Amino acid sequence: MAAAVANGVKKEQIRPNKCAVISVPTNPMVTPLLTDLYQFTMAYSYWKAGKHDERAVFDLYFRKNPFGGEYTIFAGLEECIKFIAHFKLTEDEIAFIRSSLPPTCEGAFYDYLRGINCSDVEIYSIPEGSVVFPKVPLMRIEGPIAVVQLLETAFVNLINYASLVTTNAARHRFVAGKSKLLLEFGLRRAQGPDGGISASKYCYMGGFDATSNVAAGKLFGIPLRGTHSHAFVSSFLSPDEITDKSLKHHDGSSVCKDFVSLVKTWLNKLKGSRILGGIFSETNQSELAAFTSYGLAFPGSFLALVDTYDVMRSGVPNFCAVALALNDLGYRAVGIRLDSGDLAYQSCEARKFFQTIEKEFGVSGFGKMSITASNDLNEETLDALNKQGHEVDSFGIGTHLVTCYAQPALGVVFKLVEINNQPRIKLSEDVTKVSIPCKKRCFRLYGKEGYPLVDIMAGENEPPPKVGERILCRHPFSESKRAYVVPQRVEELLKCFWPGSSDKKREDLPPLKEIRERCIKQLEQMRPDHMRKLNPTPYKVSVSAKLYDFIHFLWLNEAPVGELQ
């Protein structure tokens, strides 16, 4: 599971005294060169100033929840850890960097680059699949400043889209409800090959059930789904072209020698029905041939796309004829897929058609035939379908899901908060862009009803919040916003996922399925008003009283004093 295999490449690295083996990044393009040039110009400049080994602490966080919501799912950690576990510049890469920097740069710098790895970097992180909030560090990265800066761009890249699309998937699941099957169909519309592969991974993490993407199925063990397209339907001309017409009974007891005729017989029976015969007359023969042929190929999992010509006048009757013929031979058809038009209306009409067959021809269970809907679905259309009423069991969602159409980027940032034990702050005229200084610990405080109440950040050496003890939680930038909390449970958020040269225990990277379960469980534990689509309540993020005071001391210290003229 999740082993990186691409074009047969597979590398592994064992870290002695630490736990399990960490495989290479899923995408072989994730190398130390997957970064901005300025990380190398800065590295040179740090090195030239003799500052490259100064111990720096960076926080990785975002400033605003996406999609107008009040929560985000953190994802991408595993890929970051795989990246640093194998971080090493090759000679070829060093030669390229040399050619990209001015020739005046000293040669010894490249020897320095040659030697660097992440053995002296420490990474504390919130576990992947957690519900997270703005301003709270998702990851705290500590190490020699030049090395940590070389990780920035790749980390932000790996976290940004992963967290965004996982959150998008979770939001789609929330609107669709628990009982529906959610299928990710986005590969063709994704932003490039691993836009597609990552989308499949993270949509599954966020609560989808399956994907159409075969590569993602193989890489991550995600269940696969897929049947046929419109092209398949129109590639047939008529049932006469089907030569191999025989189909064995499901129990192997007998062989039907002319399945095509059996289908035609059923179609005529449907046409003869008082109720159903009024709905359609001649169905499309290409479509009938395609469905029959598909039924012959997959008698045990027959699912047909019914909108190539006309859903109710052709697709559904053709599907039912094949499904009933299969039923005669002991097979149970799966259902239909609708890919255009009014999905709510069509699903209800199709359901009635199925139910009529169940009643009129006594085919038990036929009324419960599965209906899948696809075609440009998103949170809004799912919501509208729910309001209108529909009979869809399963949604195939592509473009809007994987490209995060409603908001295609998350603003994850990577900010220096301490160097050589000196706290640092990044100021901005925009107060939401001011960074929270200091190496911090972060806690989630839970209330009596089991819901998380507030996240609190505190200086590393402050005593942690305690269960049953009152603690003051302050808004980091707004003087008047503060509240006392008596936590019923305290969860430390940042855990050690890469101990570097410290003797901390490294947290294991759980398999995707476990991360998915964590994500689903955490979402269920949230207070409902944070989760609702319309005007959700913001979850509170705070700092300790001590950290509050320090932030504002540092701020005043760094900001130039203006002069009104």
Add this chain to the structure above:
Amino acid sequence: MAAAVANGVKKEQIRPNKCAVISVPTNPMVTPLLTDLYQFTMAYSYWKAGKHDERAVFDLYFRKNPFGGEYTIFAGLEECIKFIAHFKLTEDEIAFIRSSLPPTCEGAFYDYLRGINCSDVEIYSIPEGSVVFPKVPLMRIEGPIAVVQLLETAFVNLINYASLVTTNAARHRFVAGKSKLLLEFGLRRAQGPDGGISASKYCYMGGFDATSNVAAGKLFGIPLRGTHSHAFVSSFLSPDEITDKSLKHHDGSSVCKDFVSLVKTWLNKLKGSRILGGIFSETNQSELAAFTSYGLAFPGSFLALVDTYDVMRSGVPNFCAVALALNDLGYRAVGIRLDSGDLAYQSCEARKFFQTIEKEFGVSGFGKMSITASNDLNEETLDALNKQGHEVDSFGIGTHLVTCYAQPALGVVFKLVEINNQPRIKLSEDVTKVSIPCKKRCFRLYGKEGYPLVDIMAGENEPPPKVGERILCRHPFSESKRAYVVPQRVEELLKCFWPGSSDKKREDLPPLKEIRERCIKQLEQMRPDHMRKLNPTPYKVSVSAKLYDFIHFLWLNEAPVGELQ
């Protein structure tokens, strides 16, 4: 250039009797499994029906130009050709497909899969970097139906984002104007690692000048740009920490032993200036230290990010002190970068500051110091900056550019238009979704003034349009929309990029730089009213009179007749 090297993997395949070697896809994740499961279920179904080798023709096209515009740039062709040149399922991949299909599928199918490649597929395509329009096939793919379907998802994936982001880049260039330097800074916010790498490639193709993305620079030979971040600035505490203060004169003639003092001297001179001294008093010492240190590391290419604390009260004066000190030693600083606040206003204020220095201290050229602006720029903000008036020479654009924030997906589709010489049509209640049947040739007709007038699609065996001969161009679906055209030049759009087993000559895949030049030239040749931002005129796309009649004949033939009840 453009050789795919990832984790040391490099494969090449020579096609005898054809021209140059085609390298593997840039992203090693582009394999035959990068597809939807239904391509394999269909392949099985075709194979089971004995239809898998039937000769099919598919068109790849899109239905609507993105970003509210009236043009699109076609990109992604080279990656598609690399993909098919190496299309071959491995044993491991076949085993995975086997495990993903029902166990009832016959074993001989996997032998069939084992044998397939693209030697019998023919691809005709519009050259990459061309200006293209809705409904006209960008690519025509012909071959055994099962094989061609296996290419669909990867092709659509590779073309969709590539064309979208190239178009986005071209639109940004159009608004920014020819004289500005455009830098792509999007890697960290892109949708995954190759969202970033592809963005860099295609933004360059669409008219950008450089990227910050080192991996893209190495893979594609794109010029690289980058200096330093806010973290660099705040990692310094004061100029006192700089130990190696010496800097050699540019001509090597002498060494300045205390560059830090020289910088401080200049800062005091600036403070003493009647005009400049009124703008600032004490500048931030971290920033001064960072700039000085960066100047010592890169004396020949000094460019500073000036908004960490306060642009005019700290960043610009600190920059100028270092730049003037460098100037004393024969170096010419490059300029500043602004990354927050009112970029138009700040750029004008900074320009005045530079010009005052040029005048007051007689430093020739100092007023022309380059000003780069970044921070959430997009088409709209560039347009607003232009209207307001600014002094920016160079724009660094990230998030909005690479994620195509204004429209993150292009709706490229892949439709069957012919099988066994039988034209096929895909109907839809939505007329814009009806496909144009038949294996077609496509032509661009140019008018007297050299502008393209109309694209016309015609059946493969129709006589092509001729220069000087009047031809009727019909809207494919609207009876009343038609026009006679006398072309002054006729350009056949679809060229052979993969001849398969035919004896056609294969077009070479040009280097990225040539594609970029083609793109820029084609955009310049468009009639200005198609290109304008506000209410652009749609470019006309038509079919021949004969094809028009055939489409409507086939349509009537396939559509079921309704019954009003």
